[in-house]
Every structure is written in structure tokens, then in C-alpha cells.
Amino acid sequence: MRGRNIWPHVWLVLGVLIFSFPIYITLIGSTHDGATIGRGDVPLLPGTHALENYAQAWGAGGGRYMGTPAVSMLANSLAMALLIAGGKIVISLLSAFAVVFFRFPGRMICFWAIFITLMLPVEVRIIPTFEVMVNLSLVNTMAGLVIPLIASATATLLFRQFFLTIPPEFVEAAKIDGAGPMRFFRDVVLPLSVTNIAALFVILFIYGWNQYLWPLLIINDRGLETIIVGLTKMIGGGDSQNEWNVIMATAVMALLPPVGVVLLMQRWFIKGLVETEK
Amino acid sequence: MKRRTLGLASAGMTLSAPALAQGGPVEIQFWHGLAQPLGGLLEAITADFNQKQSRFRIVPSYRGGYPETMVAAIAAFRAGTAPHIVQMFEVGTGTMITAGRAIKPVHELLSETGVSIDFEDYLPAVKGYYSLPDGRMMGMPFNSSTAIMFYNKEAFRRAGLNPDAPPATWAELREAAQKIKASGHEMPFSSAWPTWCQIEQFSAIHNLPLASLENGFGGLGTVLQVNNPRMTRQLALLMEMSREGSFRWGGRDSAGDAVFASGQAAIIHASSGARARYLREVPGGAANVGAAMLPYSPDVQGAPYNSIIGGAAFWAMNRGPNARRNADENRGIAEFFAHLASTEVAAKWHTDTGFLPVTKKAFEQVRASGFYAQNPGADIPIQQLLRGGGQMTGNTRGIRLGGFVEIRVIMQEEMERALQGQQTAEAALNNAVTRGNVVLRNFERANRG
């Protein structure tokens, strides 16, 4: 009986090790000097150059790639992720509220118009969307990076499902109190939605932070570069003369914020994941 | 953040040109595609120009590699926010020359602003590459290079080879590479820019047509001809060397530069412009880096002919499909170009980097200074351009194909598949021709108007 119970642990520990190994290698690499890594002596234990690597990545960036400092790329990524997550939540709350608590002509058309956007991910309409951005002069702007991504069918659907569970008595009570729809929204709907908002925020923050194709298309001004795109640009064609130590430090900085959010807010994260079901 | 405010300021300025009168220099946006150390050297030249005069300010901005810079500039043009000047690699030349009102041809720019540049003083190979058949200049040549061979002297010594007698023919190169391999080197010979060095340069040096109509100089109706028997045999040789381990693929585009810089590859065919980087980075430093002309095959009558140029040129662009530059902006661009054409700038760029001295005066000045005597090998690129007596043929003038960026990728893909053993040399080149011709026909059609 005991022998059988040990195996799941063995497999799981093995799984965890395999899954963490890429990060481990990167973390260790980011504490060595460039020559050690460039030579191919892959270190498995921490080195002594962590401070200078992170300082260089943070303040100056990779040398050959006319470095963009990670601090500016991180700031851009953070702004993008927060604006996308916040924007998506706000406009989805508002639209779900309208669809659930009002009856107006064209309600179903509006609902389907939002719903259908699920079928039009950026990836399948690269060039035409770029053309639109060009026409609106949104190329190379933070607004251009964020606004097109804040429409959200999933978030709207989620809030709609949730609003439908709010007992009708609440609305009736509010009406008797003489409260208008916006007061009802503020005093009743919002407080009830806090958990959902938090859960969704975690998911959407990660979604925003990890955007790749969109910034790659819209931004070529290095002042607006995000960390994910900046990181892969540092690698270029896999040049073996790269400053790998600085690149590894940048990689750590690129993945720390979303991973940190997941680990610290795991409960919300899993709730958000399961409820959005994509 | 700072750069963004600069951008806004310049946009405001271009909209309201009279504002110039209030003082403040006219800003000239300049996008380039050179990483370090070249990018820094280039930006130093713009800084010099800004210091020298106060009416104009060049604002350099690195936009990624050459292909990214080209794509970004074209997209910006469609958006009406094109930079005043863009650095475009030689592959983009065909696209730029047929770009109509997207560009401001250099000859027009000069005649309108009254600034003069003596293009007669430019090397014929350079001038010819960026001018119309009647001689009018379209782009502003700057960092022209040609492909040459670099080799690691230490690796030569270890293999028992004479480090001062680099191989001159392909047979000698193969033999040397085999010996280097036998001495325990894992990467005896590799190549940066594989199509440029191994197909385009090889074609020129052996007077083989890359494409009909004088490699496209004669018109948009050109078709690829790289599947000729001699080129096929050459690719087969590379494949054989790859199988025996004397040649190793270094990656697409400039990726191969790195394998030599790190000391991993003993011999590399690369841009002469890589010299600055190699002298700094190759273990053992400058004393360990040898330079020689690209090898040739004596079985081709008349070979070696001159090699062709590569590198990049600067193009003046209009702001957008319906937005021209004002006279001040044009003047600023013209004066900056004139600054680049000065003997001092051209000579310094050449000696600092390994790119060609683009003017004869610069070449003379550098020669007179004794630079070539002190830096053996630094004159290899220009000698190689003049090889074959300076008599250019339709196959050695250069290449002017529309959609060449895509064609190069196609050729690289077919080479990669051949080197993996998935197809014969013949099939690879036939495929390259078939697929490349589709690109040429589409380009011809889109640019008929």
C-alpha cells in the first residue's frame, strides 16, 4: 500500500522539476558573466554577476541591439497590461449591465455584435487591422496598443451570466427606493461583482502583459517597446555573440510580473480561469 | 517617452512650416538599421552634422535590422508619418526606385535645393547601383560593402596552414577547410548572408546571370536564372562540403557574423562591413583576423570578375501618399547628404568600419595616409570590386529586382532544404527560380502604373 502511494509523488516532483527547469537555467544564467555563457559552459549554480547583469538590463539594455533599458520596456508593458485589463473590465461591465437590466430595440443585435468578435482574433486579420490603425494615426501610440484590444466578448458574457443571477427583488427594491439604474449599478451591482472583477482582472492582466503580435505590428518606436517584444528582438537570429547574461536577466524581468500575479493571487486566478473558460 | 515628444514636435513643425522662423532647428527624422557598433558610429556622424550647423537637426532612430527598418518605413509612409531619410539595404533598391512619389530622388532633391554632390567621384560600382540607366541618382550611397573572406589565423596555424596565404580558389578553400576540420575545429567554414555571399557574389565573380535583362537593370520583365548549370554545380559543392563537415550553415541573413566573431568558425564569407566587429570581438583581436578576396573557380573563363556591392543607401522619402516635404526639410536632407559625401566623412567611415570608401577621393586620401600599409587587408574589398580589370558586364553591375527581400528568403529556404539533404542542388535552384519568378511577376504587375 505504501509503495503504491509514493509513485504519484515521484511523478509529480519529476513534473515540477521538468516544468521549472527552463526557468531555473535562466535564473542561474542571469547571475553569470557573458563570457561564461557565451563559451557554452552552462552553469548550474548561481554566479556572482547578478547585480551587474540586472543593473545593465534595467538601465541600459542589451548592447548590440542599441539597447532599450528594461525599465522603460517594463513601464510600457505595465501600462499596457493595466489599461487593457481595466478597459476590458469597465466596458464589459457597462455592456453586460445594459443587456441584462434594460429592454430596448436592437438589444439582441448588440449582444450578437459583441459576441461575434470572438471569431475575429487579431491574428487572422493582421494586415487589414494594421491599415485601420494607419488610417486613424494610431500606429506607434499607447492608445493604438490598448484600445483595439479592450473589446471583450468573454468578459461581457461572464458578467452577463453573473448579472442574470442577481435576484429580481434587488431591482424591485431599488426601484421602490427611487434609485435610478446608475445608482443601482453603483450601489448593488458593483459591490456584488467584486469577486468576479478580481478574478477576471488577474486573467486579463496576464493577457495584456503577454501580448506579442499586436505590439510587434503597431510599435516600431523603441520608446514604446514592450518587454516581451524587446526581449525577442534582443535575441535576433539567435546570434551566439549575444550578451546572453543580460538577455537572461531581461527574460526574468519579463516573466516575473505575470508569474508573480498568478502565484500571489492564485485563488482569483483559478476562479477567473475556470469561469471565463476562455 | 523623450523620443515621443520629439516625434510630436517634429510633426507639429512639418504641419506649420512658418514656425521655423521662430528659431529652433528643422528636425530631420532619420531611421537606420545598424546595430552596435556600427549604429553608434553612424549616429556619431549625425551628431557631428548637428554640431557643425544649427539650421537642421538630424534625429537618428534605430528601427531594428534592415528588413524591419524597410517595413517600418513603408508602413509609416502609408500612414503619412514616413521619416525624412531611411536607410535601406541594397535588396530594397528595386522596390525604392519604382516607388514613385514615395521617394524624393536624390537628383531632384539636389537640383531643387541647389546643393551639389559630385557623383562623378563615386566608385562606378556604387554609383551604378543606385542610379537610373541615364545616370541620374535615385538614392544616396553611404555604407556600401562587398562580401569578402575573413579567416582566423590561429585556426590556420593549428591546422598547419600558412596564415598569410589564404585560399584563392574554391578547390584550395575546400582543402584548407578539410585540414582545419582535421585539426579539430568544429566549424571550418561558414557564411553570413548566405544568398548574397554564396549565390549573388558567386554569380557576379563568375559572370553568371542571376536574372535576365542584366539582373533586372533592364526592366521589370526580368526572370531569375540562378538555375544555370555552373551555379548548380557550385551549390552541389557546398552541399558536399556540408556533408563532409568542412562547411557549416551559419544561419540566415547576418546570423553567420556571430560564428566568426566568437571564434567558432575558422573561415567566413561576410560583408566587409563586419570588419569593425571582428577586430573587436574575435579572440586574439586584430592580429588574428585575416582578410582575403572571395575564392573563385578557374574553370570559368575570365573569372574572377568584380564582385558586387551590398550594404545600404539612404533614401529621402515623402511623408505620405499625399504629403510632400517643404523646401526647408528638403534643404536639410540635401545638406546632410552633402555632409556624408565629404571626403573626410567617407574616409573616416571606411577606416572605422570596413565598409567601402565610396568616393575615389576618399580612397586616395586613405591610401595616402598609409592606412592600408598599417592595416593589411583593409583594401581587400575595393581591390575585389576592381578585380577583372574593372570591365563590368550585365552580370556584374549589380542586382535590381523587385520584391528582392522575399526572393532572398525564398533562396535561403531552398538552400536550407538542400543542405538538410531534402532536395538536390538542381531542385533547390529550380524551385527558387519558379517561386522567385512569381514574386517578380506580381511586382511587375503592381508597379506597371
Next chain:
Amino acid sequence: MSQSAIFKGVVVPYLLLAPQLLVTAIFFFWPAAQAIWQSLLREDAFGLNSEFVWFENFIEVVTDPTWLDAAFRTLFFSAAVAALALGSALFLAVQADRNIRGATTYKTLLVWPYAVAPAVAAVLWLFMFHPNIGIFGRALNAMGIAWDYKLNGGQAMGLVILASAWKQVSYNFIFFLAGLQSIPKSVLEAAAIDGASPRYRFWTIIFPLLSPTAFFLLVVNLTYAFFETFGVIHSLTQGGPGKATETLIYRAYTDGVMNLNLGTSAAQSVILMLLVVALTFVQFRFIERRVHY
């Protein structure tokens, strides 16, 4: 919802919907229409000349053998990513489900790769498999296996699949574990008393009960492999060597953005949109079914 639970007014709901509808109209419907329009045009790179060509772009795309290759490659790639990500997630979830006490800890240790961007996942795997600086890349070469994903198409594809699947396992793991934990223990105990072996129990009882989750995850994983792995491919192989890792999305990107063939890229976008419509349709038919469970 009864009438009394509804607010009156027409202007207010429209105002509330306005931001979402505006963004949707400008950034979804306009580009979609533009895609259809552009797919019927031939344009030069600078947008100075254009010609209406009817369906020529579509014909060019679907008759191009390299595009068809990319289509089949995308299928293979997606199937491989989904199989790998689902298989290993299911295995780990079953293990975690066996010892409830450790499950939460393991969950914490296994969920975080979900937060790593596909492009960053690719970079992490590059650090391990780079032929010169990667620990495994060098080890393979030292063992005499010529490892160079930049020249060997099969190796490149393998690496891209691994990096893409690695990131997706945590997502699958969470759902499988939740699915397993919702299976009533009494059912399993009854089977155990009947003397069924663990393997038999898994395939006859657990797996069928898990199949709705598995099917849902399959759709999600295929969608992921189709669209979101662009970052992995772009930062690892750029579609090469040859065209060994070029997927349909990557193809639309290179044709449109790098090669500046706007017409054919738009035609590819239209084809891909039809594909997504089909995928979404499948997904929703299934979700409808799930509601009845």
C-alpha cells in the same frame, strides 16, 4: 426576468453599450470588411497603385503548394501540441488527484507556466536548446547527434512543439484536476470494492466522466496552437529552416508584413476568418451540450 426587474429607458443602455460597440465596430468589423475588400485587390507596397482582381488572390493562395504545405503543417503542429499538452497534463492531474493532501501544493508549483508569454517560453527553451549555449543543445552535440535547430527542420519543429506545449500544460492541468476532483469518490470506491484494477478503473470510469472536460480542452488547445503560438515561432525559428515551422498565421504575417503582398495576405486572413467561424461553431455546439450535463 420579470418586467419589474427591468429599468426603463433607451438612451441609457445605448450609452452604456457605446464604448464596447464603438471599439468593436472600428477594430473588428471595419478591418474584417477591409480584409474582404483588400483580398480582391492587388496593391504595390507603398499603396500608390491598386487594381481590382476579383478572386485572383484566393486562387493564388490555395493553389500555392507552399501554402497547402503550411496548412497541413499547421494541422500536424496543432495536433502535436494538443496531444502533448493534454497527455502530460492529464497524467499529472491523475497523480495529483491520488493524494489530495499534496494536490494544492503541486497545483501551485505547476500552474505558473500559464503566465509565461509564448514568446518568453520560446526564449527559455532557446536557452536550453541553443546549439552553442544551451545545456541540452551542447550535450546532444557532444553525444554525436548533430543538433542544430537552425538547419534541421525536424529538430526545429520538435523544439517549437515542446516550447508551445510546455506553456499550455498548466491550463489543462487545472481543468483536469477540477474535473477529477468533481467525480464522486463513492463511485470509485464502489469500483475498487468490485476488485477493478486502477488502470481498468481509469479507462472505464474516470476517463468517460472526464471526456467533456477533455473535449473542451481539446478545442481550447487547438485554438491556442493555431493562433497564439505565433510568438513561439517568431522568436525561435522565424518559420525556418526552409519552411519547416511556418504555420498559416506565420505565413499570413510574413506575406503581409515582411513581403508586403497585401492582397494575398488579406486573402489568407479571409480564409482564416472562415476557419475561426467554424472552430467557434464547434466550440459552442459543445458548450450548449455541456449545459445539459
